[in-house]
Amino acid sequence: MFAAGEALAVESARFAAMGWMRGTSGNLSVVLGRDPLRLAVTASGLDKGELTAADVVVVDADGELVGKEQGKRPSAEAGLHARIAAVTGANAVVHLHALSAVLAGLYWPDGVELHDLEMLKGLGHDAHGETVVIPVIQNGQDMREQGDAFEEVYLPPTLRDNEVPVLIIASHGMYAWGETLTQARWHAELAEWLLRFTVETSAPR
Numbered sequence: 083m084f085a086a087g088e089a090l091a092v093e094s095a096r097f098a099a100m101g102w103m104r105g106t107s108g109n110l111s112v113v114l115g116r117d118p119l120r121l122a123v124t125a126s127g128l129d130k131g132e133l134t135a136a137d138v139v140v141v142d143a144d145g146e147l148v149g150k151e152q153g154k155r156p157s158a159e160a161g162l163h164a165r166i167a168a169v170t171g172a173n174a175v176v177h178l179h180a181l182s183a184v185l186a187g188l189y190w191p192d193g194v195e196l197h198d199l200e201m202l203k204g205l206g207h208d209a210h211g212e213t214v215v216i217p218v219i220q221n222g223q224d225m226r227e228q229g230d231a232f233e234e235v236y237l238p239p240t241l242r243d244n245e246v247p248v249l250i251i252a253s254h255g256m257y258a259w260g261e262t263l264t265q266a267r268w269h270a271e272l273a274e275w276l277l278r279f280t281v282e283t284s285a286p287r
């Protein structure tokens with residue numbers, strides 16, 4: 083648990099330095115166990131640039147606190163982290179308030195189309211001839227409803243294509259996930275670049 087807290091604090095500071103976890107915004111999680119599902123998630127309402135290894139709590143599949151943590155509440159969005167981990171099999175989930183994701187969700191509320199960009203390979207897709215759609219769901223405060231909305235738009239991997247390990251929440255931010263915390267970060271970094279490129283080159287003027 084200390085190791086998970088340490089890893090989440092390091093990643094959180096890195097994301098904050100990128101400007102994607104300003105103030106108390108954003109949250110991160112890693113899966114601790116699957117039967118039953120348990121995640122280590124960042125505690126709520128803290129400065130995400132200054133987390134310590136102790137600023138983490140354990141939650142269940144509904145994002146509810148497991149055990150007693152003195153004075154710390156789970157992230158308000160822990161329930162969506164747990165749902166993404168359950169549905170996708172990811173071992174780490176990151177949630178960022180990247181401006182490019184919010185702008186892309188505003189311009190393309192039915193999903194953001196990406197194609198013919200080398201960076202798509204970092205999301206597990208083809209650099210040529212494939213259109214990758216990052217799904218968008220509406221913002222909300224009920225994590226069960228947000229989880230249901232995610233499940234409706236999520237495209238699992240097929241024999242031909244990999245999943246798209248990214249979700250945009252309109253007027254809010256983005257989620258990315260992966261097999262490890264490092265891979266989740268890579269997906270977030272690459273998706274942010276792809277979204278920024280697309281907003282800057284294709285947004286309606």
Ligand SMILES: CSC[C@@H](O)[C@@H](O)C(=O)COP(=O)(O)O
Nearest residue numbers: 106107108109126127128157158
């Ligand atoms: C400016 S923080 C907004 C929060 O409501 C939320 O969206 C967020 O990302 C952080 O919530 P937290 O409960 O600290 O994990």
Ligand SMILES: [Zn+2]
Nearest residue numbers: 107108177255
């Ligand atoms: Zn948020």
